[in-house]
Amino acid sequence: MIRRLRERAGGRPSVVVTFDEHPRQVLTGSGPPLLTSLAHRVLLLGRSGIDGVVVLPFREVMTWTADRFIEEFLVETLGVSWVLVGEDHRFGKNRKGDLALLKERGQAGDFQVEGIALEQALGGSISSTAIRAAVAAGEVERAAELLGRPLSFLGEVVHGDHRGRTIGFPTANLALAPGVSAPALGVYVAEARVVESETGVEEPPLPAVVNVGRRPTFKANDPDLIEAHLLTGGRDLYGQELELSFLRRLRDERVFSGVDELVAQIQRDVGAAREFFALQHTT
Numbered sequence: 001m002i003r004r005l006r007e008r009a010g011g012r013p014s015v016v017v018t019f020d021e022h023p024r025q026v027l028t029g030s031g032p033p034l035l036t037s038l039a040h041r042v043l044l045l046g047r048s049g050i051d052g053v054v055v056l057p058f059r060e061v062m063t064w065t066a067d068r069f070i071e072e073f074l075v076e077t078l079g080v081s082w083v084l085v086g087e088d089h090r091f092g093k094n095r096k097g098d099l100a101l102l103k104e105r106g107q108a109g110d111f112q113v114e115g116i117a118l119e120q121a122l123g124g125s126i127s128s129t130a131i132r133a134a135v136a137a138g139e140v141e142r143a144a145e146l147l148g149r150p151l152s153f154l155g156e157v158v159h160g161d162h163r164g165r166t167i168g169f170p171t172a173n174l175a176l177a178p179g180v181s182a183p184a185l186g187v188y189v190a191e192a193r194v195v196e197s198e199t200g201v202e203e204p205p206l207p208a209v210v211n212v213g214r215r216p217t218f219k220a221n222d223p224d225l226i227e228a229h230l231l232t233g234g235r236d237l238y239g240q241e242l243e244l245s246f247l248r249r250l251r252d253e254r255v256f257s258g259v260d261e262l263v264a265q266i267q268r269d270v271g272a273a274r275e276f277f278a279l280q281h282t283t
Contacts, residue, residue, distance in 0.1 A: 001084055001116055002048045008082055008114075013051040015078065019058040025179070026058050033132055035147075037177035040154035040243070043195065054078070066092025070105045080111045087115040138184030140246040150245040153182060153226070154195065157237040164227060167259055169266050171211070171227035172237045174244060182226050185213045185253040188246045189273045192228050195241045202243075207231040209266075209273045210244055213253040229266075231273060248276060 005014050020038055025031025036044065038055065045053050061069065069092050074080045083102060091097040099115040106113040118125040126146050134143040135151060143151040155174040164171040172192070176182060191205035208228045228244055250269055256262040 001086075002045075002050060004114075004116065005084055006049055008084070009051075012081060015052045015054055016045050016050055017054045017056060018045075019061070020055050021058045022179070023058055023062070026062065031179065032128070033135075033181035034177075034179045035128065035131060035135070037154060037180050039177070040152075043154065043243075044149075044152075063093060066097025066101055067105075068092075069097065070102070070109075075109055075111070082112045082114070084114050084116060087117050089115070132181075135181065135183050138186050138188075138249050140183055140188060140249055143183075144247075150191070150247060151183065152243055152245040153180065154241060154243045155180075155226070157240050157242050159238060160225070160227070164229065167263050167266075169229050169263075169270075171229045172242060174226040174228065174242055176226070182212050182224060183246060183249075185224065187211050187213075187250045187253070187269050189248040189250060189276045190228065191245045191247065192230060193243045193245070194237065195243055205245070207273065207277045208244070209250075209269050210246065211253075229270070231270065231277075 002016070005016070018038075018041060022031040022034065042053050042055070056073075061073075064072075074083065083106065085099060085102065087099055089099060099113070102113045118127065131143055131146045134140075134146060140151045153174065153176055155176045157172045158175045160171070160173040188210045190208045190210040192208040193205045194203040196202070208230050210229075211225070211227045213225060213227075226244070228242070250272055254265070256265065
């Protein structure tokens with residue numbers, strides 16, 4: 001959809017409209033796990049080459065009729081000349097607005113409307129439901145194919161108990177925004193990228209091994225932790241925004257007999273990750 005939007009812009013500003021909250025969370029109090037935080041969504045959209053992102057407050061907009069949404073927002077505020085939505089898109093109070101209404105109002109209001117069908121991949125439609133199922137199962141490569149990009153998460157690096165440093169594998173612990181769910185527990189090959197939240201400046205990605213788990217070997221009984229070990233060496237990332245892109249799942253989380261067995265396995269994980277990145281550079 002974004003590629004099509006950019007194609008049709010033809011020198012005019014290209015804008016993506018999104019909500020600040022998931023509609024189901026607002027309407028029912030129980031929304032699905034989020035694939036991205038709002039800040040991360042805006043960051044990803046900015047990388048796509050569009051000119052702007054408009055974030056609408058859903059709690060306010062949900063009370064608007066479909067006609068009001070079209071007239072006050074699309075026509076008067078944005079001054080649209082062309083609108084792209086999914087064929088099954090619904091909008092306005094009680095979901096009364098649809099593609100047919102948009103086209104009807106477009107003909108009267110001098111703007112064009114295009115509906116785009118759901119893409120098919122891996123034997124089914126590409127949808128947020130299918131992507132969430134892949135994330136929950138730890139199938140990060142399937143999720144990437146459905147997303148059209150690596151599965152990634154953005155969060156602040158926070159202090160942990162520094163246990164990784166004591167065994168020779170310092171980690172950056174990532175705190176996700178509320179509502180965002182990480183992949184299934186396990187160990188993954190990933191890329192880590194530091195993002196300057198104020199300027200949007202991004203550093204080149206760094207190879208990493210990421211553990212999503214509860215550290216059962218230490219009987220820590222922690223909530224799910226996301227710990228990234230940078231293969232290029234440790235650095236002070238506390239308080240910075242870090243984006244982790246999950247590239248391959250290496251193994252499930254396991255309970256080890258002790259620290260020595262754990263360290264040996266981490267060394268194998270690091271070796272497997274280095275082989276993965278070496279192969280990427282030769283193909």
